[in-house]
Amino acid sequence: MPNESSQTPCIENLTYDEIRIGDSASLSHTLKPQDIQLYAIMSGDVDPAHVDPEYAGSSMFREVIAHGMWGGSLISTVLGTRLPGPGAIYVDQSLHFLRPVAIGDTITATLTCVKKIDRNKHLVLDCLCVNQDGHEVIRGSAEVKAPEEKIKRPRLSLPEITISDRKIRYTRLIGTAKNLAPIPMSVAHPCDAESLKGALMARDEGLILPVLVGPEARIRGVAEQLQLSLHDCRILDTPHSHASAELAVQLARNGEVEAMMKGSLHTDELMSAVVDKVHGLRTARRISHLFLMDVPTYPRPLMITDAAINVEPTLECKADIVQNAIDLAHVLGIAEPKVALLAAVETVNPKMRATLEAAALCKMADRGQISGGLLDGPLAFDNAVSLVAARTKGIHSAVAGQADILVVPDIESGNMLAKQLEYLANALSAGVVLGARVPIVLTSRADTAETRSASCAIAVVMAHARRKQLQASSS
DSSP states (O other), X not given: OOOOTTSOSEEEOOOTTTOOTTOEEXXXXXXXXXXXXXXXXXXXXXXXXXXXXXXXXXXTTSSOBOOHHHHHHHHHHHHHHTSSOTTOEEEEEEEEEOSOOBTTOEEEEEEEEEEEETTTTEEEEEEEEEOTTXXXXXXXXXXXXXXXXXXXXXXXXXXXXXXXXXXXXXXXXXXXXXXXXXXXEEEEOOOSHHHHHHHHHHHHTTSEEEEEEEOHHHHHHHHHHHTOOOTTOEEEEOSSHHHHHHHHHHHHHTTSOSEEEEOSSOHHHHHHHHTOTTTSOOOSSOOEEEEEEEOTTSSSOEEEEXXXXXXXXXXXXXHHHHHHHHHHHHHTTOSSOEXXXXXXXXXXOTTXXXXXXXXXXXXXXXXXXXXXXEEEEEEOHHHHHOHHHHHHTTOOOSSTTOOSEEEOXXXXXXXXXXXXXXXHSOOEEEEEEESSSSOEEOOOTTSOHHHHHHHHHHHHHHHHHHHHHHHHHHO
């Protein structure tokens, strides 16, 4: 609805005696997507013409349009706040809807007094809503009982509203792999509902060709129970989770799949097979984990590393963790990611190892030992993500307040940070392992199928980037 904050600090009515025939009042508002969403939430009207872009694109209007009564609510706003204002009581309303209102249209609602009825202090008002081109959108009339006493009240500030649309954010994460061919992916031990659903959801999104590695009877039993189709899935039977992890890794090592995905087994079971010195997927780089998070209250994707694999990384390990994250940021199209090295404070304290290592990592970046990103630290969490906090503390930095990557001191702080964002800030996350021969989708066993599918999208982008690197090196 219209923003009143820039107007007078008080709201004042016009009494019946003050109003004259011909008096009018107006307000304008530009329709935004969140206006439609809010109206749908408030009213329960989820007509696809208003909330489903795919359907709306094939309708007679060829685009999403506002609910008709959204425009009618502008008329109500004028009545309640301007003419007559507080104390007015709706009696009757007649509206004719002449033209649809689309996102971006600016609607001006004008009410004009055309009749006064002395016996009951009623007003009849002509109602007209026009768009930015002057075309009539709504025309009608309203009858109200006008206030007889003067009312003047402070204009109250309305609370801010944030709409968290997980479907849109999920679609955005999936969109990172748009137009890329699906890749073969081994799924280690998908023997519970969410891990199997995640793999099949990624299949249905056109992201992966699943190779399900685990006890075949259990996998088929879960699929049958949930009424899930296993079409386009290859199933390799194993007796238990350890064997599932070993075979899933073997497929990646042999080049039969281009990525892996954790199923319902424990992380240490899978990673033991991954880091095996003889049969695993090690490279010269330290293996690390990264959460890519879409946080509703943060203006860009946020990467958190390492929150799942390296328990208490050394300085040498952290250098690889940082480089792994920077390399992924490049793959995702971030040319020079801003890397915040987190600690409890933003100054170097000899008694706090995290601050010393943050400072050392920054100097390593200055000397070219870490490349491709812009590093700063130590930074406390608030300084890393809030420009206001950074300026308040006098921190002048190209990273502070606008970090792309948060490097945590240890697995405990990282795990708590990631899960706090997911469960308290409604963040949507994707989890991947970096630094191995192939990308590995690694999420919590409590994560949803949606989170697993979104993680597959990141793995697909990484796999295609790896293809290009291999082609370039062989040519």
